[in-house]
Amino acid sequence: MKGSKAAIRYAKAVLQQAQEDNVAKEVFGDMQDVLNTLRGSKELRSVLQSPVIKASDKKASLLEIFGSSTQNTKSLINTLVENRRIRLLGGVAESYVNLYNQAKGVIVAQVTTSVALSPEIEAQVLSKVKDLTGSSSVSLENTIDESIIGGFILRVGDLQYNASISNNLNKLRREFTVN
Structure with missing residues (x-):
């Protein structure tokens, strides 16, 4: 949208x-x-x-x-x-x-997971994003995408950290097909 x-x-x-x-x-x-x-x-x-x-x-x-x-x-x-x-x-x-x-200076972090985040995990992710950005105003949006199998994808602004199982499997697949 x-x-x-x-x-x-x-x-x-x-x-x-x-x-x-x-x-x-x-x-x-x-x-x-x-x-x-x-x-x-x-x-x-x-x-x-x-x-x-x-x-x-x-x-x-x-x-x-x-x-x-x-x-x-x-x-x-x-x-x-x-x-x-x-x-x-x-x-x-x-x-x-x-x-x-x-306008309010709020940084929005987008987390994609295969299942909804628990409140404890959400608090940990918020804390980590606050540490990374140095901002105390952070909002978290959780998107559920079962195709990532497990792990998470974190986006903050232009930065993306992909720790999903599907990404790791794709890396392994590329390594084995190149050799």
Whole structure:
């Protein structure tokens, strides 16, 4: 759900308005909810992409799903529907989260594992990332990808550390095929 240039522009506008209204943190929570909901629902993503479903139906559904959101988030949904850009909602939400974290100086570390992290392991990873980056403001995103078999892949900014079993198996495979 990468943010396109248009999604980033919408996210910047929403962030600016939210800061003026002193609700940037609340909208951040809304955008995380939108992002998690869209990531978790293939059906909803399909509805937003569908040219067959009326814009008014998409708008009504989204306002129902995110009814407890701030007025800023509801205005975003209305604007995207009016401009026929509702398919950008996920990208706008992701871009907003990234822009908000940048503005607050929060470093986001992405950990990919084959199973969900336990609270103890999550605390250890957070501690290690804080040591590595020298930042006390670190957020952790855990993505589950069973294809890595075990271990983990850690991404912090442009740096990546791949300690997955599948990566180690691929290294071994390359070593044996070269010799």
